Amino acid sequence: AQSVSQHNHHVILSEAASLELGCNYSYGGTVNLFWYVQYPGQHLQLLLKYFSGDPLVKGIKGFEAEFIKSKFSFNLRKPSVQWSDTAEYFCAVNGGPDKLIFGTGTRLQVFP
């Protein structure tokens, strides 16, 4: 069965620090990978996605993620975080036709 692991449950950073959130998946077939963000009190929004092609994908608000097939990983990065990046971040993998399997989420707190 497909699964997604996010090992960082809670990350605390100061503004301008660099961010990397880990995501590993278990799926034997062709994967579509996603990062969603949930700002406090809001619904989930798509941050970025990988379907094929360049394994380094860029999303909104300066986020990027790298797909490393050999490591079954899709880590999220941002060179310099801002207070407004405080949110919960979810990695997801396709678990069948239009059916996503989500990780347990990483809560990011950024302090000024």
Place this chain on the structure above:
Amino acid sequence: DADVTQTPRNRITKTGKRIMLECSQTKGHDRMYWYRQDPGLGLRLIYYSFDVKDINKGEISDGYSVSRQAQAKFSLSLESAIPNQTALYFCATSRQGGDTGELFFGEGSRLTVL
């Protein structure tokens, strides 16, 4: 206006009561989903529907039922609510034939079962 609308946004109820959460969308998408979110567990799929005549169980469907009344409406019911169904529930949609797996979420319905 939101493209995916959930009602109610907040609900407190008692054990044993029947609860219905409603979802409507104006995106014209064929596919609709119900997820629940629990702290530390992420989002888990309850039910999903690829069109009006298609209903499928997700990973945690026990204790829930759904109804796809129209392309734009997908309701989730708890026939007899229990406290461990206290959670944040999200409805989502996706477009058939579109970017596989990209979901569009509603604002969420927070349910508390006492």
